[in-house]
Amino acid sequence: MTAIPDTARRNAGAGGFRLSQLARARGLAHAGLGIALLMGLWWLGGRAVANNPNMFAFADFAPGPTLSALWGIVQSGAVIDMSVPSLYRVGYGMLIAAALGIPVGIAIGRLPWLRELTNVPFQFLRMISPLSWMPIAVMAYDTWDGAIVFLISVAAVWPILFSTAAGVRRIDPAWLKVARNLGANPLHMLFVVILPAIAVDILTGVRLALGVAWVVLVPAEYLGVTSGLGYAINDARDTLDYAQLGAVVVVIGIIGFALDSGLAALIKRFNWVRASA
Incomplete structure (x- = not known):
């Protein structure tokens, strides 16, 4: 050679x-x-x-006034004040959705009888708009924050659950057989074989769920809160400050893009299939 x-x-x-x-x-x-x-x-x-004479009042949506207002809220620190409460609500809701979706998804992927039992109910619930639960959330929770977190959790749980279940079903049965032959107990099977094998599927589900949660956040914050990005948009609309409204929309896009890009980088980092290719 x-x-x-x-x-x-x-x-x-x-x-x-x-x-x-x-x-x-x-x-x-x-x-x-x-x-x-x-x-x-x-x-x-x-x-x-x-x-357009009929739409002249909305001229502040143009790039010049919007970017000027954006610079103003960045300089004053208002962008942090309005973003932190929203990020907290989304983060809390995503944490609850992951805590529910990942174990249930693993169980559905591993147990055919459970998958058959839950398929129709879960698909039915998944197709209900998360904002449809708003009246129930308002009655069930004592605080507006609790209601918003509930709505975000309802929106985010399904992508995580179904992506996790699909990942478990794609695991090579030979891996599980080898682990059992080597004496792996259920905990070893979960943490050494299953979770590493489906890490990318879980992160992909989290990325999809974050996109849904970020969309639901703004209308959810129209409820009764006095903080957050959704409240800032509602307040700018009520005061006819369209430059401020446009600036908040840009902030929502920037934060959402940054969060999505971070998750995309994590998926690339943990994609062992691509790394070994």
């Missing part, structure tokens, strides 16, 4: 590095172009609204 010269290996490595750098630069260029196109469409929409 002919050995590969060190020079050839170095050249191959350098070529791979250059290709990686080019791919990264191309991705950044495409992302920048996408942002530029979005800003251009936003500017054109703002001009159209400003030139």
Whole structure:
């Protein structure tokens, strides 16, 4: 077998590095172009609204007034005051959804009779809009925060549950057989075989659930709270401060994008299939 010269290996490595750098630069260029196109469409929409006598009041939605208001709330620290309560509610709701969805999903994936028993009820409940539970949440909880966390949990639990169950069903039965033959008890089976095998599925479900929860958050915060991003939008609407409203919408998009990107990075980090390829 002919050995590969060190020079050839170095050249191959350098070529791979250059290709990686080019791919990264191309991705950044495409992302920048996408942002530029979005800003251009936003500017054109703002001009159209400003030139329409019937919609002149909404001219502050244009990029100039909105970005000016955004800079104002960043400088004053108001962006932190309105974001922290929302992040707390989403985080608490996601924690409850994961605490329920992951173990139930594992049980459904492992037990065919339980999967058959719960499939129709769970699919039925999944298709009910989370905001439909709002009157029940208001009556069941003493605080508005509790009601909002409940709505977020109801919205987020299903993607986590079904993604976890699907991951368990895809586990190679040979892995479980080998673990049993090596004397693994149920706890070993869970923590050494099942959870590592479905880590990416769980994180994917959490990512999907976060997207749903972030969408539900704003209307849920219309309830009776006096803090949060949803309240800030409602307050800006009531005071006809459309520049402030647009700024809060941008903040919601930025935070949501950051959270989603963080989870995407975690999925890539724990994707052992890709890492071993």
